[in-house]
């Protein structure tokens with residue numbers, strides 16, 4: 630049971646940003662997608678959520694192919710984007726209702742869950758607010774709450790820590806750990822390598838649209854022949870070679 634990306638070639642129109650990307654995210658694991666600016670992290674995620682169409686290769690989740698069964702595949706994924714995408718004319722409450730409708734969630738259970746998440750992120754008194762009145766971090770928290778509501782097989786998280794205060798970062802990490810325990814596969818792109826080193830079970834390092842290395846932190850230390858190096862040192866060393 631996992632996300633499988635196999636020989637993915639893709640990008641924007643005819644420009645192939647991703648050259649031949651393969652990796653797996655197993656059920657109940659958190660995988661860090663690591664790369665410099667422009668390496669192809671968001672492009673990879675955009676392919677996995679079906680926003681971009683592969684030029685070659687395949688993407689499947691627990692055997693369900695994005696190409697062959699897009700609706701069944703998309704029901705099983707949730708996504709926290711790097712830049713919050715909210716509807717100006719909808720309140721926080723209406724954003725939650727929209728998410729519940731989209732995933733066909735049972736109302737009572739979904740609202741209990743939503744209220745718990747809203748309390749964690751200190752948003753429970755802002756249900757009637759519109760996005761224009763939210764700070765950057767608050768908008769990011771709304772995206773997190775919406776993505777955490779459904780019970781999905783795969784959660785994609787694109788650079789979540791920018792704009793979040795330390796309390797919210799801790800709360801997000803706790804929620805990711807909870808999701809993982811429930812069996813969700815999580816792929817998270819981030820530049821915050823110290824946090825990634827602490828919380829991720831394994832890593833996919835990409836550079837110029839190609840996988841440089843993948844595996845656990847111990848695997849990467851072995852591959853780079855640096856038994857005491859940090860994730861950041863390993864990555865800098867690999868990209869400079």
Ligand SMILES: Nc1ncnc2c1ncn2[C@@H]1O[C@H](COP(=O)(O)OP(=O)(O)OP(=O)(O)O)[C@@H](O)[C@H]1O
Nearest residue numbers: 640641644646664665666667668669670671672673
């Ligand atoms: N909409 C787009 N149209 C054309 N090219 C794009 C588009 N978005 C990104 N690219 C190009 O694709 C390449 C990979 O970009 P991508 O956004 O995937 O990088 P990233 O690893 O997520 O970087 P960052 O860490 O800066 O967010 C870059 O060369 C970028 O210029």
